[in-house]
Amino acid sequence: MAWAATAMLASLVVLALAGPLVWGAAADRPDPSVVLQGPSGAHPFGTDNLGRDLLARVLAATRPSLLLALAATAIGAGAGVLLGASTAVVGPRARRLLAALINLLLAFPALLVALFLAVVFGAGAGGAVLAIAVAGVPGFARLAQTLAAAVAGTDHLASARVLGLRRHRLLWRHVLPNIAEPLLLSVTTAAGTSLVALSGLSFLGLGVQPPGYDWGRLLNQGLDRIYAQPLPALAPGLAILYAAVTFQLLGEVLAGGVARRGPASRPPRPPVVSSGPAEEGLVLQVEDLGVELPTPEGVIRPVRGVSLSLRPGEIVGLVGESGSGKSLTALAIAGLLPERARVSHRTLRLLGADLAAMTPRQRDHHLATGLAMVFQNPASALNPSLRISTQLTEAARVHLGMRHAEALREASEALRRVALPPSLLRARPHQLSGGQRQRVMIASGLMVRPDLIIADEPTTALDVTVQRQITELLSGLRRDTSAAVLFISHDIALVSGFCERVLVMYAGAIVEALPADRLATAARHPYTRALVASVPDLTADRDRPLPTVAGAPPDPLAPAPGCPFEPRCPHRRERCAREAPPLEDLDAVQRVACWYPLPVTTDDPAADRMEAGPS
Numbered sequence: 350m351a352w353a354a355t356a357m358l359a360s361l362v363v364l365a366l367a368g369p370l371v372w373g374a375a376a377d378r379p380d381p382s383v384v385l386q387g388p389s390g391a392h393p394f395g396t397d398n399l400g401r402d403l404l405a406r407v408l409a410a411t412r413p414s415l416l417l418a419l420a421a422t423a424i425g426a427g428a429g430v431l432l433g434a435s436t437a438v439v440g441p442r443a444r445r446l447l448a449a450l451i452n453l454l455l456a457f458p459a460l461l462v463a464l465f466l467a468v469v470f471g472a473g474a475g476g477a478v479l480a481i482a483v484a485g486v487p488g489f490a491r492l493a494q495t496l497a498a499a500v501a502g503t504d505h506l507a508s509a510r511v512l513g514l515r516r517h518r519l520l521w522r523h524v525l526p527n528i529a530e531p532l533l534l535s536v537t538t539a540a541g542t543s544l545v546a547l548s549g550l551s552f553l554g555l556g557v558q559p560p561g562y563d564w565g566r567l568l569n570q571g572l573d574r575i576y577a578q579p580l581p582a583l584a585p586g587l588a589i590l591y592a593a594v595t596f597q598l599l600g601e602v603l604a605g606g607v608a609r610r611g612p613a614s615r616p617p618r619p620p621v622v623s624s625g626p627a628e629e630g631l632v633l634q635v636e637d638l639g640v641e642l643p644t645p646e647g648v649i650r651p652v653r654g655v656s657l658s659l660r661p662g663e664i665v666g667l668v669g670e671s672g673s674g675k676s677l678t679a680l681a682i683a684g685l686l687p688e689r690a691r692v693s694h695r696t697l698r699l700l701g702a703d704l705a706a707m708t709p710r711q712r713d714h715h716l717a718t719g720l721a722m723v724f725q726n727p728a729s730a731l732n733p734s735l736r737i738s739t740q741l742t743e744a745a746r747v748h749l750g751m752r753h754a755e756a757l758r759e760a761s762e763a764l765r766r767v768a769l770p771p772s773l774l775r776a777r778p779h780q781l782s783g784g785q786r787q788r789v790m791i792a793s794g795l796m797v798r799p800d801l802i803i804a805d806e807p808t809t810a811l812d813v814t815v816q817r818q819i820t821e822l823l824s825g826l827r828r829d830t831s832a833a834v835l836f837i838s839h840d841i842a843l844v845s846g847f848c849e850r851v852l853v854m855y856a857g858a859i860v861e862a863l864p865a866d867r868l869a870t871a872a873r874h875p876y877t878r879a880l881v882a883s884v885p886d887l888t889a890d891r892d893r894p895l896p897t898v899a900g901a902p903p904d905p906l907a908p909a910p911g912c913p914f915e916p917r918c919p920h921r922r923e924r925c926a927r928e929a930p931p932l933e934d935l936d937a938v939q940r941v942a943c944w945y946p947l948p949v950t951t952d953d954p955a956a957d958r959m960e961a962g963p964s
Contacts (some may be wrong), residue, residue: 352597361595364411372405389577394584397570414563415592417478417556418544424482425543426536429489431520433895434528437497437506438519438930451494454487455898463546467555473564477556481546485539492535496528497563534604541596548589564589569664632801633659634684639682640674640857643689649905649937652677652857656932659833661736666865667837668880672902674857675837676725679803693788699799704900717748721794725806727786731778738774745796756796763792766829767822784815791822796829799946802826803835809844816840820847842884845869853877856903856913859932863939873935875918912944920945 380400387395394403436444446798463484470476479577500506506523511830514522550556551565552572559566566586599752628634640652654673659665667675681692684704697704700719702713724730731740741763742756749761761771778786794802804823808816820843827834838844844851845868853861853874861874870876879898900917904908911926912918918925918940924944 350598350738351602353929355924356603357595358599361411361592365413365415368409368411372402372408375402375405376409377401385574388580395581403571403581403584406562407564410563410585410861411588411592412562413474413557414544414548414565417474417547417563418540418592421478421481421543422536422540424478425485426489426532426539428482429486430493430525430532431487433490433493433495433828434497434520434524435516435523436494436531437501438516445875448494451487451490455491456697457487457569459484459488463550464553464555467550469471472555472558474557474561476551477547480550480555480746481543482657484546485543489532489539493528493532497524497532497715499930500524500527534600536961537602537603538597541593542598545589545593545597545721550584563821594960603770620939626659631658631698632661632700633657633835634696634698635682635694637694638678638681638697639693640677640686641691641693642687644906646702646906647833650680650857650908651905654799654858655854657835657837657859657862662831662832663771663850664827664834664836664848666823666844666851667854668834668841668844668851669854670880670898670902671839673854675854676805677857679722679805679835679837683720683722683803684712685722690858713749717744718797719831720801720803721791721797721799723787723802723804723807725792725809727790728778728783730790733778735753735777735780737781739777741793741796744793748797759796760792763795764789767792767820771923777830783811784818786812786817787815788822791819791826795826798830801833801835803837805837806839807836807924808838808840816843823847834845843882853880856908857905858913858942859941860914862932863941867939871949872881873939873949874914874942874943875920875947876914878947912942920947921938 376399380396383392383396383400385396385398386392386400388397392404394407397403397406420820433508436447439447463480466480466483467477470479471818484606494602500523503559506519509519509523548565548568549561551563552569554569555792557563557566560842567585568589571585575582635658636656638655639650639653641648642672651672655674657665657667660879660955668679668793677686680686681690682697682699685693699715702715704715707715731737738757738760741760742751744755744951745751746753757774757863760774762769764773769785769788769792773781773789775787778789781789791802791804802823807823808819811819822835823836824847826832836844836848846864848865849864851863851868851871853863853876855876861872861877863872863877868877869881873882879896882896883898885895898917903913905915909915909926910929911924912921912929915921915925922945928944930942930944932940934940935946
């Protein structure tokens with residue numbers, strides 16, 4: 350489609366530029382000896398009532414036809430966008446008046462408005478352009494109003510208001526740049542509609558007037574001969590169709606390019622190979638997991654060489670700074686990464702089944718029934734337009750084949766298990782609190798009776814009381830169903846008190862794996878120690894700044910050859926900058942990726958804070 354649209358658009362541009370120069374003279378030269386002749390070798394489309402060559406006239410009419418359509422589109426789009434986008438920067442009363450005006454204008458069919466205004470403005474090219482432009486204003490205004498409404502409530506626009514920016518600055522600097530992309534796509538497709546409408550007005554005698562001509566005028570002149578000689582009428586009609594389809598295809602191609610947002614070629618998918626040998630008694634077995642993401646600047650690897658495993662009923666915490674790869678690891682395991690992301694692994698097994706050896710349909714079904722995902726923001730994960738009952742029962746009906754009544758009973762039971770009343774089945778997400786929505790997300794996962802629950806920041810933005818309720822709920826579910834839980838969080842203190850094992854991630858790799866009871870006093874990696882030391886304490890000296898991890902994570906586009914934490918490590922040595930340390934066993938239960946692990950300390954002041962739990 351992209352190649353076809355480019356070729357068609359290029360041909361129109363060439364004809365618009367060269368048409369009047371190459372065929373203009375032949376198009377305007379009368380020849381009384383060949384009046385109203387049919388198609389022939391000398392005149393492939395025939396001649397008109399003055400003996401002028403119709404092929405030359407169709408080609409020469411490309412420029413005026415396209416220019417008039419583009420002018421009408423530009424005027425209508427400019428006026429409509431300014432009208433609709435202004436609703437984001439004016440006061441409440443003016444906003445209501447503008448919205449009422451847009452609704453009123455939309456009540457009249459655009460075609461009837463164009464015909465009426467063409468008569469009011471007078472027959473001619475100028476009147477036709479203005480008529481089509483005014484008729485197109487309401488559509489662009491409604492689109493711009495809808496897009497601007499999403500920008501009107503943003504924090505950056507509120508900050509700009511506080512800074513005292515005038516309304517025209519708010520409009521041009523903060524509103525229009527954020528809605529320009531979909532508007533430009535709409536303008537492209539609207540150009541084709543304007544071309545057809547203008548040709549229709551010229552066909553009716555309200556557009557271009559003699560001696561001028563466009564495709565619509567030529568179509569009108571050939572209509573009288575359509576039964577005897579159809580080609581003189583068909584030729585300008587085909588030209589109108591060709592140009593309109595070109596603009597529509599161009600809009601489709603641009604929209605598709607915007608949706609892809611990356612290199613034109615799709616990265617090759619990794620070959621389907623069998624995983625390594627399965628280990629008995631594991632719910633999840635992952636070895637050497639990697640994720641590659643294409644960007645305009647190059648391919649980055651936000652996750653590399655991650656290995657982890659979970660047993661039935663085990664709760665494992667996954668911690669690290671923002672951007673360390675925790676959520677991407679979870680999404681890669683669940684098969685929820687974007688289509689253009691590339692996932693590689695040596696072993697990926699869920700409930701003993703090799704996911705790499707399955708067909709896509711089998712893999713989706715196995716993941717949907719064996720794994721549940723609890724997302725960080727339930728407000729965006731739940732569909733605001735659907736009732737809770739629909740969203741809870743859908744997975745069970747699709748993947749387990751439950752009937753509607755049976756699925757409703759299971760949904761009621763799932764809500765009871767997460768301490769919510771079954772009456773909430775009739776509610777919608779906006780009627781629930783943040784904690785209730787998070788419980789609904791957990792209940793949704795329980796509907797398929799999963800053996801693995803991945804909880805990605807399930808307590809973020811919740812108060813301490815609700816955090817404790819959510820963690821107690823997950824602990825109870827683990828105890829009752831023997832489901833394994835992979836708990837992703839930034840809260841080191843919460844993880845140390847809730848999980849049995851802890852995996853610490855940095856720059857896309859696991860740098861330490863240890864039991865949770867060792868986290869406060871026996872962490873050996875400098876990064877883990879820094880995270881533990883940054884846990885706030887109510888008894889700390891308030892005159893001193895809170896401890897933080899100095900420096901910034903490495904640039905994923907330019908990874909260093911040595912240890913990723915080396916630039917921030919206060920204990921770094923020369924070898925750390927040359928070689929990346931592997932994740933190696935310190936003993937039977939602890940592993941660390943560090944050339945020089947720190948010694949165990951028993952008088953670490955962070956230990957008391959960790960044992961006290963989250964403050």
